[in-house]
Amino acid sequence: MTRKTDYGYVIKPAYAPKDLDGFDYQRDLGDPGAYPFTRGYHPQGYRSRMWTQRMTAGLGSSREANQVLKRYREMGQRGGMQVIHDRVSCSNIDSDHPLGRREAGVLGWPGSSLLEFEELMADLPLTGQSITILGSCAPSALRLAYIIALAEKRGVDLGEIHGSVMESPFENYMGQTDIQPLELNLKLFLDACEYVIRNKIRMRAAVISQHFQESGGNNAQALGVVLAMLREVCGLLVNERGLDFDEVATLPYELVSVGSRFFEEIAKIRALRRMWAKMAREEFKAKKEKSCQLLIAVHTSGRTMTYQQPLNNLVRSAIQTLAGVIGGCTALDNATLDNAHAEPSTLAARMSLNTQHIVAHETGAADVVDPLAGSYFVEALTNAIEAEGYKVLKKIEKIGGMLAAVRSGFIEEMIYEEANRKFRAIDSGEQKIVGVNHLVIPEEDDFEIPIMEVHAEASEAIADRMAEWKKTRDWSAIEARLRQLHADAGKGERFNLMPSIIAAVKVYATAGEIMGVIRLGRGLSYDPLNMIECPFALDPVAA
Amino acid sequence: MQSGRGIKIIVSMIGLDGHTTGGEVVARMLRDAGFEVVYLGPNQTPERIVHAALQEDVDAVGISSHASNYGQIVALVDMLRQKGLTNVPVVCGGNIPKHQARRLREQGVAEIFPPGSSSAAIVDFLVGTARKNRGGLALAAAGG
Numbered sequence: 212m213t214r215k216t217d218y219g220y221v222i223k224p225a226y227a228p229k230d231l232d233g234f235d236y237q238r239d240l241g242d243p244g245a246y247p248f249t250r251g252y253h254p255q256g257y258r259s260r261m262w263t264q265r266m267t268a269g270l271g272s273s274r275e276a277n278q279v280l281k282r283y284r285e286m287g288q289r290g291g292m293q294v295i296h297d298r299v300s301c302s303n304i305d306s307d308h309p310l311g312r313r314e315a316g317v318l319g320w321p322g323s324s325l326l327e328f329e330e331l332m333a334d335l336p337l338t339g340q341s342i343t344i345l346g347s348c349a350p351s352a353l354r355l356a357y358i359i360a361l362a363e364k365r366g367v368d369l370g371e372i373h374g375s376v377m378e379s380p381f382e383n384y385m386g387q388t389d390i391q392p393l394e395l396n397l398k399l400f401l402d403a404c405e406y407v408i409r410n411k412i413r414m415r416a417a418v419i420s421q422h423f424q425e426s427g428g429n430n431a432q433a434l435g436v437v438l439a440m441l442r443e444v445c446g447l448l449v450n451e452r453g454l455d456f457d458e459v460a461t462l463p464y465e466l467v468s469v470g471s472r473f474f475e476e477i478a479k480i481r482a483l484r485r486m487w488a489k490m491a492r493e494e495f496k497a498k499k500e501k502s503c504q505l506l507i508a509v510h511t512s513g514r515t516m517t518y519q520q521p522l523n524n525l526v527r528s529a530i531q532t533l534a535g536v537i538g539g540c541t542a543l544d545n546a547t548l549d550n551a552h553a554e555p556s557t558l559a560a561r562m563s564l565n566t567q568h569i570v571a572h573e574t575g576a577a578d579v580v581d582p583l584a585g586s587y588f589v590e591a592l593t594n595a596i597e598a599e600g601y602k603v604l605k606k607i608e609k610i611g612g613m614l615a616a617v618r619s620g621f622i623e624e625m626i627y628e629e630a631n632r633k634f635r636a637i638d639s640g641e642q643k644i645v646g647v648n649h650l651v652i653p654e655e656d657d658f659e660i661p662i663m664e665v666h667a668e669a670s671e672a673i674a675d676r677m678a679e680w681k682k683t684r685d686w687s688a689i690e691a692r693l694r695q696l697h698a699d700a701g702k703g704e705r706f707n708l709m710p711s712i713i714a715a716v717k718v719y720a721t722a723g724e725i726m727g728v729i730r731l732g733r734g735l736s737y738d739p740l741n742m743i744e745c746p747f748a749l750d751p752v753a754a
Numbered sequence: 755m756q757s758g759r760g761i762k763i764i765v766s767m768i769g770l771d772g773h774t775t776g777g778e779v780v781a782r783m784l785r786d787a788g789f790e791v792v793y794l795g796p797n798q799t800p801e802r803i804v805h806a807a808l809q810e811d812v813d814a815v816g817i818s819s820h821a822s823n824y825g826q827i828v829a830l831v832d833m834l835r836q837k838g839l840t841n842v843p844v845v846c847g848g849n850i851p852k853h854q855a856r857r858l859r860e861q862g863v864a865e866i867f868p869p870g871s872s873s874a875a876i877v878d879f880l881v882g883t884a885r886k887n888r889g890g891l892a893l894a895a896a897g898g
Binding site: 298299301302310311313314317318383386387388389390426427517518519549550551552553554626627630631634637638644647648662664665667670740 | 769770771772773774775778779782783795796797799821822823824825826828829849850851852853854868869870872873
């Protein structure tokens with residue numbers, strides 16, 4: 212039987228010096244902390260900076276998500292918190308929207324207003340830990356405004372806050388969809404990024420290949436896609452927003468998915484560091500070393516978490532965590548053992564964080580930087596995936612870059628082809644998955660795990676609370692800010708909407724209202740689902 | 755594995771669930787197995803799915819669910835009933851926990867296929883329960 216990587220490279224039974232023909236240590240690897248950073252950015256590795264160990268939170272009401280964040284802190288999550296939006300606020304509509312009503316607080320945090328963010332962060336510090344909020348691109352500008360508004364209210368120096376609240380728009384179209392148009396998402400993303408850079412705010416932007424891989428894309432494709440996304444985002448900020456590349460380069464971080472193909476995953480992370488360093492220096496003419504260092508966070512693969520025999524997922528997660536750590540990631544969060552069933556239970560979350568703590572403190576994997584450097588096999592794999600990744604990048608470039616590749620459907624097709632291939636390989640038994648098509652046990656013999664429950668009434672309660680609370684706000688202040696935002700939204704792609712979004716957020720305008728008037732200002736309908744109307748009359752936009 | 759020839763089925767996501775890969779893969783697999791697939795894609799309200807079921811005169815409705823928004827699925831089943839489509843089974847696939855699957859069956863969903871389900875299991879069930887092959891059987895009967 213031929214053994215291959217997930218992108219089709221044929222693996223030999225053994226590797227030797229001849230497999231690294233022309234290998235040059237300084238050129239290809241460099242010492243840890245030296246260009247091209249294949250071996251990472253710190254000479255001392257995890258001895259000088261441990262990776263950020265975190266778990267994704269967000270489910271039910273904001274108050275409930277706040278409780279979960281506090282529990283995670285007690286479980287040892289101190290370096291950074293990570294929250295994911297519900298599908299409603301991901302779409303920038305409100306919990307009390309007729310469609311939002313049935314799924315508010317389901318699958319994530321219902322972050323549709325500053326009030327929700329205040330409740331999420333109650334008794335939690337804005338400083339001393341990184342604040343990461345994810346879900347989709349559309350709320351990027353809002354999340355940034357929440358941070359700025361709450362810092363001001365609490366009297367916290369904005370310069371002391373760090374984290375990541377922006378998210379690039381391409382991921383919304385990788386094995387998923389978004390009800391907000393790509394052009395609008397992109398504009399708001401660029402506005403938020405530009406605002407952060409010009410005001411020296413320490414917030415990063417996620418450029419995520421995780422969705423691409425979790426939806427089916429292979430490891431080499433993921434590298435090509437990441438680089439194409441980075442090139443597009445940095446290019447737009449430099450060329451259209453007039454920013455300096457060395458300022459732009461400290462903005463993005465990459466979230467990669469790490470599965471169980473241990474050595475391939477390590478090779479992928481190493482290759483990504485090298486590929487970005489070269490792109491930054493050779494293409495964007497980076498002047499600073501820091502600009503060549505892409506932060507890489509790891510999400511262990513939810514796709515590999517099986518529904519059947521879920522305890523097996525602890526083993527998978529441990530292997531994947533070790534791969535992420537040996538690969539030299541900057542932050543890591545785990546898919547949980549119950550990933551194929553529901554949102555993480557307390558037990559599953561604890562096991563995920565414990566997995567990271569065990570790898571950190573008991574295995575010795577964090578003692579030595581890039582411990583597999585020089586392995587004939589791993590270096591050959593790093594070269595192979597890099598070469599294959601560049602091929603994918605070239606294809607995307609040929610179409611006209613990442614935006615064009617998303618618009619043309621090329622990225623989506625790539626995902627579906629791979630997803631189908633993977634499904635057929637498992638369906639036919641060609642690829643063995645323990646508990647699914649190999650060593651299957653009867654369902655009644657399966658170990659029962661605790662499962663997080665979702666109740667429809669909870670969504671209704673979140674929606675009702677929002678509807679009632681809306682009536683208590685100072686409407687005249689909100690309307691004035693929304694009118695300003697509406698007027699600004701018609702002033703062209705490069706007119707930055709952040710100041711007027713921040714002003715609207717501060718008086719508690721909601722996501723649906725803010726996005727609604729921006730949409731109207733751009734000639735779109737107020738509601739992307741065309742189910743509700745703008746609550747006040749606005750002058751038509753000048754054509 | 756049986757053939758789905760002559761059976762018309764909707765494959766759709768529901769509500770704000772934007773995850774499309776599962777639905778795409780299953781739609782392709784069903785087409786390969788002979789079904790006529792009406793693929794609605796993401797961001798479909800229960801109302802729109804019912805409308806399509808009537809318009810297209812389908813024999814079954816398949817919902818790919820990856821967002822825990824079960825309220826939308828229950829609303830869909832209720833609306834199909836109200837329109838008299840009691841013999842059009844609703845079948846779901848995706849990461850749906852067991853207790854939730856039980857509840858959905860009680861509320862009229864014909865079957866739930868968890869991740870890792872084989873194509874043979876899905877196809878054989880659909881061939882056995884699609885309206886075309888069941889005449890006037892009540893929907894609840896398929897729930898077992």
